Amino acid sequence: MVKKRPNWSSGRVVTLEHTSEILKENPLRDPYVRSLDVWLPPQYDQGVGQGRGKRFPVLFDLVGYTGSGKSHTNWRNFDENLPERAARLVHEKQMGPCVLVFPDCFTALGGNQYINSSALGRYADYLTKELVPFVDREFRTLASRDHRGCFGKSSGGYGAILHGMKYPRCWGAIANHSGDAYFDFLYRCDWPNTLNVLATHRRRERKSGLISVAREEEGCGEGFDDGRIRRFLKNIWEKEKLTSAEVHALMMVAMAASYDPDPNAPNGFRIPFNLETGEIIHTRWREWLKHDPINLVARHSKNLNTLHGIFIDCGWMDQYQIHYGARILSKRLIQSGIEHRYEEFADTHSGIDYRMDKSLPFLYRALKP
Numbered sequence: 001m002v003k004k005r006p007n008w009s010s011g012r013v014v015t016l017e018h019t020s021e022i023l024k025e026n027p028l029r030d031p032y033v034r035s036l037d038v039w040l041p042p043q044y045d046q047g048v049g050q051g052r053g054k055r056f057p058v059l060f061d062l063v064g065y066t067g068s069g070k071s072h073t074n075w076r077n078f079d080e081n082l083p084e085r086a087a088r089l090v091h092e093k094q095m096g097p098c099v100l101v102f103p104d105c106f107t108a109l110g111g112n113q114y115i116n117s118s119a120l121g122r123y124a125d126y127l128t129k130e131l132v133p134f135v136d137r138e139f140r141t142l143a144s145r146d147h148r149g150c151f152g153k154s155s156g157g158y159g160a161i162l163h164g165m166k167y168p169r170c171w172g173a174i175a176n177h178s179g180d181a182y183f184d185f186l187y188r189c190d191w192p193n194t195l196n197v198l199a200t201h202r203r204r205e206r207k208s209g210l211i212s213v214a215r216e217e218e219g220c221g222e223g224f225d226d227g228r229i230r231r232f233l234k235n236i237w238e239k240e241k242l243t244s245a246e247v248h249a250l251m252m253v254a255m256a257a258s259y260d261p262d263p264n265a266p267n268g269f270r271i272p273f274n275l276e277t278g279e280i281i282h283t284r285w286r287e288w289l290k291h292d293p294i295n296l297v298a299r300h301s302k303n304l305n306t307l308h309g310i311f312i313d314c315g316w317m318d319q320y321q322i323h324y325g326a327r328i329l330s331k332r333l334i335q336s337g338i339e340h341r342y343e344e345f346a347d348t349h350s351g352i353d354y355r356m357d358k359s360l361p362f363l364y365r366a367l368k369p
Contacts, residue, residue, distance in 0.1 A: 006084070008091040009042035013073050013083055016138065022130055026121035027268055028108040035104055036131070037073045038139060039083040041090055041097035057367040058099040058141040059360070060127065062152030062159040065111040065251055069102030072353075085356060094357070095364035101135055103127060108237065109254035110247070113180070114152075114159025115291070119261035119268035120254070124163070128170045142369060144172075146308065149363045151175035153352065154322075157312075161293050161329070164307055165300035173309035173366035175359035178318060178349055182325030183292045188280075189321075190252055191273050197249035198275060201231040216276050223260070223270030223284040229253060230267060260287040294325060297332040304333070309366030310340035311359045315347035322349065 016036045023032040044056065061072055061082060072082040080088065082100065089095045105112055105123050116122040127150075136143040150171055152160045157179025164174040180186055199206070203226065204216075219226030236242055236250060257269040272284040289295055297304070304310065310333070314326035323344065330342040341362065345355065 006088065006091070008087065010084060010087040011039055011041045011044065014038045014040060018131065018134055020126055020130055022122050022126045026107075027119060028121070030107050030121065035070070036134075037069050037102040038135065039073070039086060039100040039102075040139070041087070041099070043090075043097040044099070044140070053140050055140045055142045055369075056097055056099050057147040057149070057364065057369070058101060058135060058139075059363055059367075060101045060103060060131075060148075060150040062103070062105070062114055062150055062156035064152065064154030064156050065254070066106075066247070067111065067156075068104045068106045070104070073102055079353070082353070082356070085353070086360060089357065089360055095361040096368055098364055098367075099135070099139055099141055101131070103131055107254070109233075109257055110250050111155055111254060113155055113162070113255070113258040113291075115162060115258060117258050117261045117269075118263050119257035124167070127163070128167050132170055145170055146172045147367045147369065149173040149175070149309075149367050151177070151311075151356070151359055151363060152179070153177035153355075154349065155180060158293065161310075161312070162291075162296075164310065165293070165296055165303055168303040168306045171307070173307055173311075173363050175311040175363055176313075177352065177355055177359065178314045178322050178326070179293070179312075180325070181293045181322060181329050183288055185321045185324050187252065187255060187288070190248055192278065193245055194249040194252040195273060195275060195278055197245050198228045198232050201228040201235065203227055213277065217274060220275040220277075223265070223272060223281050225266040225271070226275060227266075228275060229271070233267070255288075259291045260284055294328045294332055297329070297336050297338070301336040301338060304336070304338045307366075309362060310338070311343075311362045312340060313343040313345065313355055313358065315349065315352060316344050317347060318349045320349050 018034055018036050020032045086100055090097050107120055112120045112123050114123050116124045150160045150163055157176035160174040161176045161179055163171055256271045260270045262270050270284050272281050314323045316323045333340050
């Protein structure tokens, strides 16, 4: 869309600083004092006085991998940022006023999956045990799960559906845009690239001629790092610019830290492939599959049925093949008798924030007073 100059009130973004006790001990030594952007609708400041004022539903925005809350509140050329989008939707009466919260959950591995991990940090607890009560204290929210929801795209969509499954006392509705699912399709095809990138950080330079595979794969058994992941991370943390292949490799490393943490392993996690031969390590891959949403629906069906709304969508041209996982997820929800709205659209994984024109009104209707 062409950038519009709206003639309606856009509300305001407030930036707070939050000190997290939960993140103080995170193993990557990421900051535990973080900025928190909060959008207040124009109606927030109406009728305020003598300690009175209307209270509002609240929505938490879980951004995708490599993102942070501020990536959705910053100015955008030829497009709306999320506060501008919400203000327009309220002005057009597609939804009512609500508070939007933009957490910063970025890590040195490029992000996380909004779950607890001994290798990354307790980001599920950070959201549900610290940020939710902090926002309820600082702002006039309707401080109840019946009026609180979360939404996100990609890793954020994954986080939203996982939180709906595991933390229904915190969230009353969720929206999942192109969220990670069906790991066998989504992740396994990225590992050859990852192994090739990591191979440039082997202990010994590769040479033509006779080699001993047994010697070369020493230290790679059972999903352990032989040192190349450690050297890879050191290298990218010192680089000024990463290649696309390096970003994708880092993403797979972040997923390993999310899905298969092990405090006793090098770097604090294991990986599901032999670094040298590329053989899948089935015991490790099973740890990943325990976190796949399509495998969790039946176990958490009771929690999902307590939600007031579940919105899922995905583009059928998604370059990461997530539309297959989204379809399976919807199918599993139907099989478990869980009401939800599932939509598809003609687009890829990228540049689909316009789909929030669908999800935000849906969430507001599910959570409105």
